[in-house]
Amino acid sequence: MLLATLAVVVAVLAVPSTAAAASVMSTRVLQERLAILGYLPGTGVDGRFGPQTRSAVIAFQKWEGLARDGVPGPRTRAALAVANAPTPRTRGPGTRVEVLLDRQLALVVRSGRVLRALHVSTGAKGSRTPTGTFEILRKSRSSWSREYKAWLPFAAYFVRGVAFHASARVPVRPASHGCVRVPTSNARWLYQTVRVGDRVAVLARS
DSSP: OHHHHHHHHHHHHHSOOHHHHHHTOOHHHHHHHHHHHTSSOGGGOSSOOOHHHHHHHHHHHHHHTOOOSSOOOHHHHHHHHHOOOOOOSSOOSSEEEEEETTTTEEEEEETTEEEEEEEOBOBOTTSOOOOEEEEOOEEEEEEEETTTTEEEEEEEEEETTEEEEEESOOOSSOOBSSSEEEEHHHHHHHHHHOOTTOEEEEESOO
8 A cells, every 4th residue: 555655656746847847848849839839830840949949939938028038948938838829919801910019029810810920120219110000012022222222031011111021130129220120031931921902000019
């Protein structure tokens, strides 16, 4: 009887808690969770912690209100183990992009469901990304900015000269001249997903 009781106690102690299990989460399991929740595409589950996975971790941290460092530490992994997918902030049919200025996130929504949540950087102080409801006006795989003398890859304009576009530098804070910078690893997907006429909602508070 005593041996049976001890065996049960040992078995219970051997079962890791959610936090403990999260702390030993492998890169592949981390990626699988990020993909299930909409922060990483399925093709990004490769077992290697590269730029796309880091951007997905930052997007997750932004949504969950965690430190935005791109490092899947114990708190991030514990939150990831029990997290739910992001939810849209607005309503409507079809495909739309919600830019959440306070979280520095872009939610790509289709038929009421978030397809992807993307880490972005919007306009810095003095050149804020305008708030309101807009639509994709035009797209260009490589657009030249006359004002800033720079190429904007995978640009999708939604108001005046303001566009979503690829960038090799996407800080966790607002840092652009008004555009919405998207990590290069995600910009092509966004460009291919949105169409001219799709709605864009830029929200100051989410």
